[in-house]
Amino acid sequence: MNEQQNISPAIEPERYEFRGARAYIFDLTRRDLFKFLGAGALILCTNAKTSAFQESGRSQSQTNDLPKDISAWLHIGENGEVSVFTGKVEVGQNIRTSLTQAVAEELRMQTSQIRVVMGDTLLTPFDMGTFGSRTTPTMNLQLRKAAAAAREMLKDLAAQSWNVPREHVVAGDGKISDALSKNSATYGALLKGRELARLIPDQDPLLPATEWKVSGKPLPKVDGRAFVTGAHKYPSDQKRPGMLYGKVVRPSKFETKLVFADLSAAEKMSGVIVVRDGDFIGVAAPSDELASHAAATIKTDWTAAPQPSSKTVFDYLRNNLEARESYNSSSKISAPANALSATYTVAYISHAPLEPRAALAEWDGDKLTVWTGTQRPFGVREELASVFRISLENVRVLMPDTGSAYGGKHTGESAIEAARLARAAKKPVKVVWTRKEEFTWAYFRPAGVIDVRATVGAGGQLEYWEFTNFNSGGSGLNTPYAAEVRNEQFQPTKYPLRQGSYRGLAATANHFARESFMDELAHQAKLDPLEFRLRNLRDERLKAVFEAAAKKFGWPGNKKSSGRGFGIAGGVEKGGYIATCAEIAVERATGAVRVVRIVSAFECGAIVNPEGLRNQVEGSNIMGLGGALFEAIEFEDGRILNAAFSKYRVPRFQDVPQIEIVLIDRKDLPSAGAGETPIVGIAPAIGNAIFDATGTRLRSLPMVPNGLRIS
Amino acid sequence: MARVTSLVVNGVTRQLDADTQSSLLSVLREQLDLTGTKYGCGEGQCGACTVLIDGKPHRSCITPTGDAEGKIITTIEGLAKEGRLHPLQEAFLFEEAMQCAYCTSGMIMSAVGLLQTDPSPSETKIKDALEGNICRCGTHPRIVAAVQRAARSMKGGAH
Numbered sequence: 001m002n003e004q005q006n007i008s009p010a011i012e013p014e015r016y017e018f019r020g021a022r023a024y025i026f027d028l029t030r031r032d033l034f035k036f037l038g039a040g041a042l043i044l045c046t047n048a049k050t051s052a053f054q055e056s057g058r059s060q061s062q063t064n065d066l067p068k069d070i071s072a073w074l075h076i077g078e079n080g081e082v083s084v085f086t087g088k089v090e091v092g093q094n095i096r097t098s099l100t101q102a103v104a105e106e107l108r109m110q111t112s113q114i115r116v117v118m119g120d121t122l123l124t125p126f127d128m129g130t131f132g133s134r135t136t137p138t139m140n141l142q143l144r145k146a147a148a149a150a151r152e153m154l155k156d157l158a159a160q161s162w163n164v165p166r167e168h169v170v171a172g173d174g175k176i177s178d179a180l181s182k183n184s185a186t187y188g189a190l191l192k193g194r195e196l197a198r199l200i201p202d203q204d205p206l207l208p209a210t211e212w213k214v215s216g217k218p219l220p221k222v223d224g225r226a227f228v229t230g231a232h233k234y235p236s237d238q239k240r241p242g243m244l245y246g247k248v249v250r251p252s253k254f255e256t257k258l259v260f261a262d263l264s265a266a267e268k269m270s271g272v273i274v275v276r277d278g279d280f281i282g283v284a285a286p287s288d289e290l291a292s293h294a295a296a297t298i299k300t301d302w303t304a305a306p307q308p309s310s311k312t313v314f315d316y317l318r319n320n321l322e323a324r325e326s327y328n329s330s331s332k333i334s335a336p337a338n339a340l341s342a343t344y345t346v347a348y349i350s351h352a353p354l355e356p357r358a359a360l361a362e363w364d365g366d367k368l369t370v371w372t373g374t375q376r377p378f379g380v381r382e383e384l385a386s387v388f389r390i391s392l393e394n395v396r397v398l399m400p401d402t403g404s405a406y407g408g409k410h411t412g413e414s415a416i417e418a419a420r421l422a423r424a425a426k427k428p429v430k431v432v433w434t435r436k437e438e439f440t441w442a443y444f445r446p447a448g449v450i451d452v453r454a455t456v457g458a459g460g461q462l463e464y465w466e467f468t469n470f471n472s473g474g475s476g477l478n479t480p481y482a483a484e485v486r487n488e489q490f491q492p493t494k495y496p497l498r499q500g501s502y503r504g505l506a507a508t509a510n511h512f513a514r515e516s517f518m519d520e521l522a523h524q525a526k527l528d529p530l531e532f533r534l535r536n537l538r539d540e541r542l543k544a545v546f547e548a549a550a551k552k553f554g555w556p557g558n559k560k561s562s563g564r565g566f567g568i569a570g571g572v573e574k575g576g577y578i579a580t581c582a583e584i585a586v587e588r589a590t591g592a593v594r595v596v597r598i599v600s601a602f603e604c605g606a607i608v609n610p611e612g613l614r615n616q617v618e619g620s621n622i623m624g625l626g627g628a629l630f631e632a633i634e635f636e637d638g639r640i641l642n643a644a645f646s647k648y649r650v651p652r653f654q655d656v657p658q659i660e661i662v663l664i665d666r667k668d669l670p671s672a673g674a675g676e677t678p679i680v681g682i683a684p685a686i687g688n689a690i691f692d693a694t695g696t697r698l699r700s701l702p703m704v705p706n707g708l709r710i711s
Numbered sequence: 712m713a714r715v716t717s718l719v720v721n722g723v724t725r726q727l728d729a730d731t732q733s734s735l736l737s738v739l740r741e742q743l744d745l746t747g748t749k750y751g752c753g754e755g756q757c758g759a760c761t762v763l764i765d766g767k768p769h770r771s772c773i774t775p776t777g778d779a780e781g782k783i784i785t786t787i788e789g790l791a792k793e794g795r796l797h798p799l800q801e802a803f804l805f806e807e808a809m810q811c812a813y814c815t816s817g818m819i820m821s822a823v824g825l826l827q828t829d830p831s832p833s834e835t836k837i838k839d840a841l842e843g844n845i846c847r848c849g850t851h852p853r854i855v856a857a858v859q860r861a862a863r864s865m866k867g868g869a870h
Contacts, residue, residue, distance in 0.1 A: 092811025092848050220807060227812035228800040230747015230787035234813065237746035245741075288737055289730075354751050354759060354813040354847045403749070403813030404847055435752040611807055615850065619810055622849025645756035645845065653838040656851040 023413050026277045026387060066142060067125045070196035073146035080174060080188035082114045087127025088135050089119035089375060090401040093675040094612040095135045097222045101609060102140045105207060105214040106147035109174035119377040119399030129376035133574040133673025136608060149200040157190050209606035209667040218611030234403050235373035236358035240428035245288040246421040247295040249281040252302045253638030260301035266294040273425040284421045284429045307638040308496040314345050314449050317471045320494035330487045335466050340524055341453040344513035346472055346701040347632035348444040348497055352650055355403020356438035361418035362428035367394045372415040373402035380412030387416050407501035408442060439643035444633055445502035448472025450513035456525045462536050471495055473506025476573045479514055481536040504676040507573045512701055515569035515684030530555055530568050541603060542572050545579040548601035548662045553581035563588055565693025569684035575672025576604040580681030584689040591707035595686060601662040602678050605669035613674050617661045620678035626651040628683035630705045715776045721789025731777025736760045738776050747787035747816045758844030761817040762786050768824035787816035799823055802861035810848035818844050822858045831862050
């Protein structure tokens, strides 16, 4: 089993980092002289754990290297409670549970005694962020190593203190025991609250997946009860004594400059703090309602410049190429004259996390603490330090488990806004974005245009393959099929909306284009779409998921009635292998497309928590169904036209088909992440099924925002 | 302007001071610290803010507080009795019917309302009743299974 893989946290960061101009440049020194009252509540945590870190000089480093000392990751209290520290964050992907399992496994103890501290820049080691499906392959492994090292250290301690041979002592059930001398002590009793002061060795005796007793099992969500009782405090639920509610006055459209603002009515309102700093205008008030009311009284005027529309976005992308470096793997051979070619497009879509951006900021002198929902607490800490011109050490960002993100919460807008208002108000301020703000001022999954050209030989083998993605990104760009000649390229362009990562990044767009086009090629070659794929696949793991999905689905499907169609698609990305089959029904009279049944087979190495994994694969399919069929951001002249759930359609109960999941557990392979890749199969599988049912090839996501026009 | 000075929430009369037109959601969350009821859209389109008023599910984000005055309000915090979870809460845990769980309170409250009028709803009925509740993580099939499980358990006389 190859566990000793590279676990450097520096995983192609440029593909995940949000690229865009800084949201705010504040002119703090002139407008706000930081005259703090000095009587604000002291909120920086000074509990024993923090003090111990600071006194022992083991506070997390500011570098990107993973700390090597066990104590940076684990602490065992005298009462036996294990605290685990990780900069990763929980947004519903269930890593709080899977990481707990990993630690329990190596410490040979119950999960109930383990508490995971996540995404707190003061307490947890630096982490670049929770994205790219990296938690399971990197953090799960890192914590297992730390826990294994702790276990071995505890065995050393016990053997020394009992004066018995080291090889006789065993760890189990939260205790170290020696059968011969009949000694036994809990971890807490052995350590007596001391730190686990030892380095994690490079080689640790990790339990192979075949012998897992805690991992590999369907442990329920560790803090599930807090969620079903409403007790869990999300970022938007946070509260501090004396806290005010903040509202930001937004520009009338994108890409504008403030030319006029009349704050006078708001400034006259009792209890309302009004801030204007550069183009930032915001208010803070004792209630959300008063803050909204005050913000609404502020009159503003903004410059106007014409901006592109969603109706012309694809031409815009194609006509505004950037010279910036692109990923490509190009041969010198160009397309043969007889190549089949097609163009696919994907629209801008919104993550629409059910909890919008939220942050609570509190200053104590020039020290800032912010509770916010972000996938990058350390990144937001940097944003805050930079915007407010204070040192990183003076900023603490905490991330309470958050109401989802899907790649959409890499940035710290609400954190900056809350902190700016709190600075002026000299009181804690909470900013919770409205749904309209979230739909407008967050960022979007990029739109894209993809050109594909290919030829197939007489034996059904791919010969020439050309694939160019404009704007949407390079993830999942390279075909897993064995073409003799490949020209694959990501071409960056200028783009009209603020854009960033989304679950699976561009892999969704690239798989949609590739797997739809593979279907086109199969039909041209008069081959069954599954057979055509298998003939061109060398990757046994990908073949295995295709075969597993097809078997469960009953491929090629049995047409019981007209208007039914069957499609298949799949791929490999981020170490996960997915194949998805779809059955759809088209209602002739209305053109309505209904997805009847989805079967997905997924393989990501050794499964850490099968129920959590199944949940992710189901959820990816359902989320992917929205982008496949009807989700699209409509925009015109710097405004979002459908910034509400009443206008932007997301999948609801009646859209959800029967879903069956096949999980392939490869205990001989390292575990990969699973939160993203399962989303890539559904759009092309549905598109291929629609073609099967109707003969109409849909090459644009979303495929049927208003039903299918049947010619 | 007319004020509301008390509300009956989860069996307790709570003192407060709110405009009759203030949303019930903001009053529950800001004044009564009942943050289990969530903001999701502010237009009654996502169901995250669902509470029971006299036993019926309502979107608290578009309910004026004055409309709830003198009525019996139940929020997610009021479902468990003496530490014992409601069968729907148990069923959501059993079926792992959540990921980020931000929609969970609203889903459970809507389902409580459904099971009060229809103790053994069909799958179609459940989907109809929850169509106005958004789950972005895609746990819909699990939520349907949880409501079915709770219905069976409640019919068994557990509650």
